[in-house]
Amino acid sequence: MMGLWIPLLLHLHLDFVLSVSPAAGVSLPPPLNVSITSFNMEHTLSFLPGPGTAADAHFRVHILRFRRKNSWKPVAGCLELTARQTCNLTRPFKDSLDQYKARVQAFTPSQVSSWTLSEQFHPVIDTVLGPPDVSVSGCGNCLVLQVRPPVARGLQQRQQLLDLYRELHCLVRRTRDGAQFSLNLPYEEESVISYLQPEVEYCVTVTVTTVFNPHAVPTKAHCAFTSPPPASSSVRVVLGLLFVFSLLGLLLVGFVVYGGQLTSKLPRQQHLPRILSYIPLQGQNPGGAQPEPLSQISASQTHGDATADSLPARHGPAGPRGGRPAEGEEDEGLPSSGSV
Numbered sequence: 001m002m003g004l005w006i007p008l009l010l011h012l013h014l015d016f017v018l019s020v021s022p023a024a025g026v027s028l029p030p031p032l033n034v035s036i037t038s039f040n041m042e043h044t045l046s047f048l049p050g051p052g053t054a055a056d057a058h059f060r061v062h063i064l065r066f067r068r069k070n071s072w073k074p075v076a077g078c079l080e081l082t083a084r085q086t087c088n089l090t091r092p093f094k095d096s097l098d099q100y101k102a103r104v105q106a107f108t109p110s111q112v113s114s115w116t117l118s119e120q121f122h123p124v125i126d127t128v129l130g131p132p133d134v135s136v137s138g139c140g141n142c143l144v145l146q147v148r149p150p151v152a153r154g155l156q157q158r159q160q161l162l163d164l165y166r167e168l169h170c171l172v173r174r175t176r177d178g179a180q181f182s183l184n185l186p187y188e189e190e191s192v193i194s195y196l197q198p199e200v201e202y203c204v205t206v207t208v209t210t211v212f213n214p215h216a217v218p219t220k221a222h223c224a225f226t227s228p229p230p231a232s233s234s235v236r237v238v239l240g241l242l243f244v245f246s247l248l249g250l251l252l253v254g255f256v257v258y259g260g261q262l263t264s265k266l267p268r269q270q271h272l273p274r275i276l277s278y279i280p281l282q283g284q285n286p287g288g289a290q291p292e293p294l295s296q297i298s299a300s301q302t303h304g305d306a307t308a309d310s311l312p313a314r315h316g317p318a319g320p321r322g323g324r325p326a327e328g329e330e331d332e333g334l335p336s337s338g339s340v
Contacts, residue, residue: 028113029053031104036089036118038127040150041096041160045078045087047104050113053083057106061087062115066099090153096123096160125212129164131219134206138226143193143202145170145185167209175201175223184209198227 029050036045045061061078064071078087093100099122106113133148147168152158165187172193173180185191187208196202203221210216 027111028057028106028108030113030116031059031106032116034102034104034116034118036100036102036121036126038121038123040130040152041090041123041127041157041164042153043089043093043121043123043127045089045102045104045118047116049083049106053106053113054108054111057108057111058082059085059104059106062103062105063089063092064101064103065095066101066120067095072103090157093121093123094156096163098123123160124164124210127213127215129161129208129210129213129216131217132165132206132208134204134219134222136202136204136222136224138224138228139192140227141194141196141198143172143196143204143224143226145191145193145204145206146189147187147191147206148189164210164213165208166211169207169209171205171207171218172196173203173205173221175203196226199225201225 029052031047032050034045034047036043038044047059049057049059059081061075061081062072063075064073073092075087075089075092081087087102089100089102099120101120102118103115104118105115130150132150135146137144137146145168149158149161149165152161168185168187168191169182170185170193171180171182174197183193185193193202193204201223202225203223205218205221207218208216
């Protein structure tokens with residue numbers, strides 16, 4: 001705090017000396033091009049040193065409120081500026097409805113210049129309103145418009161911007177054919193632009209309007225569809241084919257799963273062992289004995305390596321004399337030699 005008061009006391013002492021002898025010590029050239037610029041209620045004073053100004057010269061800034069005439073006040077933080085510095089007047093110009101002037105003076109430890117005054121400045125009229133933050137979204141046959149002031153550095157600046165926002169001038173253009181119209185909406189953070197065509201893209205440009213300020217920068221065009229556009233014919237064909245293939249794949253998987261379950265439920269087939277073919281001789285044995293049925297042949301006789309002893313005789317039933325058939329009997333049904 002003491003560092004801020006020392007330059008102010010030196011300045012008051014120098015003003016007292018100059019008031020006693022105005023002509024003494026005035027040798028530095030006065031500053032040039034003293035001007036105040038403002039963007040979104042942020043005010044900045046700039047100047048240029050006069051030709052021939054000493055390299056070690058500094059500059060101080062005073063402001064005057066018109067409601068308090070003849071009462072110049074030093075601006076804290078702008079009492080020892082260098083040639084390339086600017087002065088922020090946002091906080092000193094706290095009353096946006098008032099009018100102000102500023103003045104700048106160059107000085108060294110032994111010399112001072114005369115004051116150079118700025119033009120009269122009216123914050124609410126002379127500030128330039130930049131584009132607000134805008135977003136657009138569709139709502140069927142309308143657009144939802146969201147508008148917010150740009151980000152401000154302090155609460156005072158934000159409140160002053162909100163006080164200026166009175167109306168929104170909207171330029172609405174249809175992308176398809178370039179047809180456009182304009183409308184004015186009262187400022188709200190969310191507004192609706194109605195009576196638009198569904199499934200059509202529109203672009204909206206917004207400009208903030210006020211009662212006093214004609215300086216406003218429009219936003220860039222923000223575009224959105226009122227509702228999602230219909231899919232093209234090629235996209236629909238591709239989607240249809242994907243659906244058909246997906247359905248066929250599901251059916252195939254279902255058939256495989258169902259077939260596997262059905263197979264698991266069926267009784268397992270009993271596999272019979274291979275049997276050796278046997279063709280019995282026609283006729284009867286002497287004594288009326290019938291040949292042994294095929295079903296009584298044991299599995300051990302039908303599997304494995306069959307020996308000659310385990311096979312039946314290659315000729316018919318034995319005759320009365322053992323082995324050869326009786327006279328007049330024909331050897332029928334006798335298999336050929338080597339066949340079984």
